[in-house]
Amino acid sequence: MKKKRVVDVVADILIPYIGQKNLELVDVEFVKEGPYRYLRVTIDKEDSVTLDDCQWVSQYLNKKLDQVDPIEEQYFLEVTSPGVERVLKKPSEFEKFKGHKVQLKLFQPYEGQKMLTGNLLGLIDGSIVIENEIGVKIDIPQDKVSVTKLMVDFEDLGEDEEV
Template structure:
């Protein structure tokens, strides 16, 4: 799910995030090659506040500057995972079981590579993400075949 550059940044940032009591939900590199945007999504069990993000911006910036992943210009964004929380690890898929999700796969399953479904969890034994399809069937997708996944945020107006 992560590119080699994203995985390199994740490996460099994770130890400090753990020291700070934070989890790096995911890292995305988007935009042009000449001036990409690096997005680092952070969370804690209690959620993150604006002050948490502001403090994290400092140490994330220091580490990224030291690595200098893109000589020249790039933009660094540090934020919460938001309402459409990205899913990356087995723990993420297990924790958010029961939620509605969007999953994009690297290869098609029965001619389909994009799924809006219910997340049924993660099967440790097979290493598969389990999603419930509208047909009532369950689809098991190897974690390595998941290209992108996120919780579909819900807003309720009462």
């Protein structure tokens, strides 16, 4: 029997339970940075994620991971929200954030640029489609894009709004 990856074990533990708090599991990463390992869990919800939400998930996950014990080495657990400039990964996120301003970082330059910005039109037939500031539609295959993230457009914020 094949051993499950840590990220899959964590997702299996969390998904049935975080719905109780109207939370969504956005991402799970188990990465090595320098000499340390990090288990990063990103959660979201309709309003905004609170510190209490992160603490609840962290405590719950710690308890369950102690029982299941899928990680043999030392690691740091981080539970966080995606933030305002969140990275879009899932098809549902591309649907949810249609019309929002995004930044695409490309593996290879497109017309001399490795970074493109525009309004997200969607994820269509495996391509990320945006409309740039002059109204030109740009269609980039998703496998040519290293990162797609939301951008805060400070020009669109009113004077009374905080960032």
